[in-house]
Amino acid sequence: MSLPGPIDPPARLLMGPGPITAHPRVLQAMSAQLVGQYDPFMTDAMGEVMGLYRRVFDTANEHTLLIDSTARGAIEAALVSLLEPGDRVLVPVMGRFGHLLVEIAERCGAEVHTVTAPWGEVVPLEAIAAAMEAARPKVLAMVHGDTSTTMRQPFDGLRELCDRFDCLLYADVTATLGGNPFPTDAWGVDAATAGLQKCLGGPSGSAPATFSPRAVKAIESRRSIEAGIREPGDPATAHPIRSNYFDLAMIFDYWSPRRLNHHTEATTMLYGARECARVILEEGLGAYQARHDLHGRAMLTGVEGLGLAVYGDREHRMANIVAVEIPDGIDGEAVRGALLRDFGIEIGTSFGPLAGRVWRIGTMGWNARTDAVLATLAALEAVLRRHGASVAPGGGVDAAYDVYGTAA
Structure with missing residues (x-):
């Protein structure tokens, strides 16, 4: 049986909602040779990526890193690590990807509440406030820009609401990061996850993410035995995170100076993500x-x-x-x-x-x-x-x- 020929995709100009045509510099960076995951070059590159994406996210968060997955995997990592079974979460829904947050939160075992807007509109702040008053959620989970409708949800006033109800604020910024203002710290966002394949100008498969100290504290409280805090037989203080691969407590350790092994970093994707950020920050x-x-x-x-x-x-x-x-x-x-x-x-x-x-x-x-x-x-x-x-x-x-x- 003959083998298929070398991969040779047709010339395309990808002007849809994503993926888009990757920047040539990103593709060139992704052709670089691999090194071992604990090679000093590799660990230095991981540190560089953290610093670069702090600037892209406009944040001082120490826990700013890549999750080795598509953007959807990063959403799941954030929600499965923040939400314990029975936790209340409020999801404002203004399009398809709000419904995705609902589905993922339900699979985490959370008690999900929603407040909706007609497609083509955004959810008014006063409607979110009323829904938070009723639900008293642990997490307010928002889509910043929903590509199904092309709408961008305002974030002004959300931090004040979350402070009033002692609530964490999560944002899916897959469609907006880089191309639209998203001042993570100024808006008081606790967790935000993205993907390379839209405004960041790269391929799908790596997901920049950032987590505030408040979010990190909530995630760290759910450390598993494998994460090295609890010993076998010790009672758990909280429900352990229901995913091994998407356990952010362990991923944090992998990206920390401790470099505790969790998985093998997707080296080529890291090279690409690093170049995406360099392109953005060189331009400003x-x-x-x-x-x-x-x-x-x-x-x-x-x-x-x-x-x-x-x-x-x-x-x-x-x-x-x-x-x-x-x-x-x-x-x-x-x-x-x-x-x-x-x-x-x-x-x-x-x-x-x-x-x-x-x-x-x-x-x-x-x-x-x-x-x-x-x-x-x-x-x-x-x-x-x-x-x-x-x-x-x-x-x-x-x-x-x-x-x-x-x-x-």
């Missing part, structure tokens, strides 16, 4: 976020220039992604297929009540740049015309140029 975190805002506005204005409607509450839209309503009579999947087949450009669809109703177009990481925005708008116009849609000739590109302040 504020400038990097401003670039996402600029190209996100250009894309939004461009699709409107084509005569397409933008979905959702524009005041609370993420900088790095726009949801576009599919015109009546247009087969959304056929348009996506033609963009991919004829132009090598991928845009996304959505989930649940938005399936078949919107396209999601991302401008993030390496793809938050002028040529990527203009090429996507030009290709979308051409495909829409061939599918019978009435669009303004050149309207998308011209509108984007107006944002850029550049003559065609």
Whole structure:
């Protein structure tokens, strides 16, 4: 039997909600040779990564590190390590990924309470406050930016609420970190987890995360026998964390100067995550976020220039992604297929009540740049015309140029 040939993916411009086209420097870093997990070079690189991501998260948290998993694994690590069976957790739900937090928290054995907003909106602070008054949760678990709807949940006032109810604040920042402001310490966030594959400009498979002293204390109280605090036969003071791989107490030790073995660090992913942070910080975190805002506005204005409607509450839209309503009579999947087949450009669809109703177009990481925005708008116009849609000739590109302040 013949073997398949070497891996040779087609040229693609990934302009969907993620994953996105990885930065070339990140791919180059990931081609570097491996070293042993306790080689001084490796442990030094781990320390560098911790320092770099403190700056990306805008935090002084000592416990800032990588979790070797996709972004979803990091969400699970945070929740399974913070929540004991029977703990109350409040999840504001404004899209698909709020429902994901609910499911993971339920699997942790928590008593889950929710407060919801219609898709395309965010949950008002007063509604969260009322739900916290009723539920008195141990953890308030929030999605900062939900790519299913493209909405970004405000965090102003949440720390004050959490202090009032002696509650930990967890944030899923998978879709927003790097491309949108997220001042972890200023907002009083206790735990936040992300992924490389969106604004950070890398591949899926490594998850930057940060934990405040409050969160660390809660996690450390649940140390297992393997973590070296309790001896066999000693009574547990709390429910042990229900996962070995995602036991953050042990992962903390692995990333500490003690370097207690927990798993073999994903070296190549660490190299990639390190370079993602270097790219961001060389540009400057504020400038990097401003670039996402600029190209996100250009894309939004461009699709409107084509005569397409933008979905959702524009005041609370993420900088790095726009949801576009599919015109009546247009087969959304056929348009996506033609963009991919004829132009090598991928845009996304959505989930649940938005399936078949919107396209999601991302401008993030390496793809938050002028040529990527203009090429996507030009290709979308051409495909829409061939599918019978009435669009303004050149309207998308011209509108984007107006944002850029550049003559065609």
